Amino acid sequence: MITEEHLYAIALRECSLIGDINFQKLIRTFGSAEEAWKKAKREFSKTDGVGKKTIADIGNEEYLKFAENEIKFCEKNNIQIRLRHLKEIPDLLNECDDAPAIIYQKGNFDDSLQKISIVGTRNMTSYGKEFIGDFFEASKSSKYISVSGLALGVDKEVHEQSIQFKIPTMAVLAHGFHTLYPPKNRKLSEKILQEGGTLVTEFNSSRKPDRENFIQRNRIIAGISPSTIVVETGFGGGSISTASFANDYNREVFALPGKITDLYSQGCNQLIFQNKAASISTVKSLIDSVGLNHSKEKVAELFPYSETDIQLTDSQESIYQSIKAHPQVSLDDLAQMISVPSYKILPVILELELLGKVKSFSGRQFLAI
Numbered sequence: 001m002i003t004e005e006h007l008y009a010i011a012l013r014e015c016s017l018i019g020d021i022n023f024q025k026l027i028r029t030f031g032s033a034e035e036a037w038k039k040a041k042r043e044f045s046k047t048d049g050v051g052k053k054t055i056a057d058i059g060n061e062e063y064l065k066f067a068e069n070e071i072k073f074c075e076k077n078n079i080q081i082r083l084r085h086l087k088e089i090p091d092l093l094n095e096c097d098d099a100p101a102i103i104y105q106k107g108n109f110d111d112s113l114q115k116i117s118i119v120g121t122r123n124m125t126s127y128g129k130e131f132i133g134d135f136f137e138a139s140k141s142s143k144y145i146s147v148s149g150l151a152l153g154v155d156k157e158v159h160e161q162s163i164q165f166k167i168p169t170m171a172v173l174a175h176g177f178h179t180l181y182p183p184k185n186r187k188l189s190e191k192i193l194q195e196g197g198t199l200v201t202e203f204n205s206s207r208k209p210d211r212e213n214f215i216q217r218n219r220i221i222a223g224i225s226p227s228t229i230v231v232e233t234g235f236g237g238g239s240i241s242t243a244s245f246a247n248d249y250n251r252e253v254f255a256l257p258g259k260i261t262d263l264y265s266q267g268c269n270q271l272i273f274q275n276k277a278a279s280i281s282t283v284k285s286l287i288d289s290v291g292l293n294h295s296k297e298k299v300a301e302l303f304p305y306s307e308t309d310i311q312l313t314d315s316q317e318s319i320y321q322s323i324k325a326h327p328q329v330s331l332d333d334l335a336q337m338i339s340v341p342s343y344k345i346l347p348v349i350l351e352l353e354l355l356g357k358v359k360s361f362s363g364r365q366f367l368a369i
Helices: 004-014 020-030 033-039 061-076 126-138 154-164 183-194 211-223 238-248 263-273 283-289 314-325 331-338 342-354
Strands: 080-083 102-106 114-119 144-148 169-172 198-201 227-230 252-255 358-361 365-368
Touching: 004 020, 004 033, 004 061, 004 080, 004 102, 020 033, 061 080, 114 154, 114 211, 114 238, 126 154, 126 283, 144 154, 154 169, 154 183, 169 183, 169 211, 183 198, 211 238, 227 238, 227 263, 238 252, 238 263, 252 263, 252 283, 263 342, 314 331, 314 342, 314 365, 331 342, 331 365, 342 358
Parallel strands: 114 144, 114 227, 144 169, 169 198, 227 252
Antiparallel strands: 080 102, 102 198, 358 365
16 A cells, blocks of 8 residues: 555655665654655754755655656556565565665565575576576475566576476566566566566666666665575676675575686686685585475486595595584684685685585685585
8 A cells, every 4th residue: 555655755765865774864763754854854963974965855846746656657557665664675675774765566475485586697608597497497396486687698597497487586677667678578577477476676667777777786686585696697797796795785695606718607706716605516405505405306416426426635635624523614713723824725615615515604604514
């Protein structure tokens, strides 16, 4: 139900210097968007960190007219308006300090279901496509929601595989609902809704798919899920920003390793090497790690191996046994423990991750598998 509070929230958020964080400051001070709209200009000194310049636009009638038109647009197009301060946005996303003040949503989803964000390059290779297919095949009996960004390449494959395996999927857009970008995915967006999925965006109907919006969009993809999987990406690809947001939010990040000569594996390899993502060694271990291990189906491994086939080198064995004896040991503690510099330990840990012997966590902590 759209209320007066939704009207004032949209108007307040439209003010030029009222971003999501300042919006929350005003809500904490005045209790509601309506009260902030009516009182903030006179009583701005009550709000820590919000100066006179920041609230200069509050009270502008043009923004209220904009909000009225936005509400009419949403009602006409079956778009829900969800406000963070009314606890209407997903719980996990709400934990993020810079979560959107407003979410526009088409379709519905069960917020109690676990969400798994899966992202990657628009230039997906057969390697990435095969991995995505294997992941959805292996997790098809689990109940969860896949989350991606409706871009071409990896995102598109994630949404399509979700639909194929009857797994609800959520597409996070980088623009308002007045358009659909890229246009090639319009039919896919309609199919997502038809199959019980969801489209969400923080952008109102006046916002176009500008370049900067995609980075902003990525923080929602990272914040809404406990785990983010990076399938393929090059150096500096958009998925790197999603992984960075996920790290900042203390979420788990997993990356699919590849050859160092493969352009769209280089970003994933870098994330793993820098301890910003755990290496994916098998589909089975990934499903266990993200908590989708309830499947009774046989799970095929991405890189099949037998425990008896793995022969560790002396340095690998030494580091592995030390990690095994001290679960979730930090890199610094491990270096001190075995009297080896951390820069010499990291490459060996990466090798152990690729062999499926070690799992890394945020904060440069490690666990023997």
